[in-house]
Amino acid sequence: MLGGAGEEGFGLALRWAIAGHQVFVGSRSTDRAVEAAKTITQTAGRPVRVSGVSNENAVAQADIVVVTVPFAALIETLRTLKPKFRSGQILVNVSVPLETSIGGRATRTVGVWAGSAGELAATVVPNTVGVVTAFNNVSAELLKDPSKPVDCDVFVCSNDENAKKIVLDLVKGIAGARGFDAGGLENSRTIEQITALLVSLNIRYKVKSAGLRVTGISPVS
Numbered sequence: 001m002l003g004g005a006g007e008e009g010f011g012l013a014l015r016w017a018i019a020g021h022q023v024f025v026g027s028r029s030t031d032r033a034v035e036a037a038k039t040i041t042q043t044a045g046r047p048v049r050v051s052g053v054s055n056e057n058a059v060a061q062a063d064i065v066v067v068t069v070p071f072a073a074l075i076e077t078l079r080t081l082k083p084k085f086r087s088g089q090i091l092v093n094v095s096v097p098l099e100t101s102i103g104g105r106a107t108r109t110v111g112v113w114a115g116s117a118g119e120l121a122a123t124v125v126p127n128t129v130g131v132v133t134a135f136n137n138v139s140a141e142l143l144k145d146p147s148k149p150v151d152c153d154v155f156v157c158s159n160d161e162n163a164k165k166i167v168l169d170l171v172k173g174i175a176g177a178r179g180f181d182a183g184g185l186e187n188s189r190t191i192e193q194i195t196a197l198l199v200s201l202n203i204r205y206k207v208k209s210a211g212l213r214v215t216g217i218s219p220v221s
């Protein structure tokens with residue numbers, strides 16, 4: 001989990017640790033990562049497999065790397081870590097190109113030359129890494145309290161069908177979430193825009209956890 005001591009990364013790490021996954025919380029500061037890992041164990045209230053490590057060690061040790069850094073830090077983070085990636089790894093991009101990353105409003109996104117943050121991430125990591133967009137519409141506020149199911153759906157898109165299937169399985173570790181196969185990686189463009197809309201709803205309705213539910217179809221099993 002790159003940026004795993006932050007809001008979104010912490011919430012996802014917490015949910016997956018509780019679901020029984022081995023989680024490496026990554027940070028630019030190992031101390032911050034270790035602290036976040038301790039808080040995850042305390043919040044879980046029982047032994048879980050979570051370690052706080054540097055971002056470099058997180059990439060070196062994990063099979064699935066999840067990036068939850070602000071959009072402004074996405075390219076630099078992945079570029080720096082590129083030599084650590086291994087063939088066959090999966091990269092899940094959760095970052096959204098919200099305007100806030102350049103000092104603007106969280107209710108709008110910035111134009112991304114690659115089309116979306118997910119597609120941009122794919123241009124940076126080695127092409128032997130399966131890049132997936134997912135969890136961009138799940139609020140950190142929903143994730144941080146494991147006593148409550150999250151009550152939202154997760155769109156998962158990728159050009160790598162196997163990577164997509166593995167990430168759809170990861171969704172099942174988050175109580176209340178349902179994963180939907182959202183097609184190829186270019187659909188990151190739409191998925192990321194939805195986050196800006198959800199932020200706008202949060203502001204208008206004075207909440208922190210607006211989410212999304214799909215009706216009319218059953219999610220993949």
Ligand SMILES: NC(=O)c1ccc[n+]([C@@H]2O[C@H](COP(=O)([O-])OP(=O)(O)OC[C@H]3O[C@@H](n4cnc5c(N)ncnc54)[C@H](OP(=O)(O)O)[C@@H]3O)[C@@H](O)[C@H]2O)c1
Binds near residue numbers: 005029069138
């Ligand atoms: N918060 C949400 O509800 C939510 C929901 C969906 C998607 N997202 C997306 O998830 C991403 C993270 O959001 P967040 O709210 O978790 O953000 P955050 O707490 O502000 O930042 C996450 C982590 O990113 C790292 N970071 C910050 N600036 C950095 C830099 N310049 N270079 C490298 N690393 C840096 C920090 O980790 P270290 O200092 O420990 O290295 C920080 O803890 C964003 O792209 C956001 O759009 C957020």
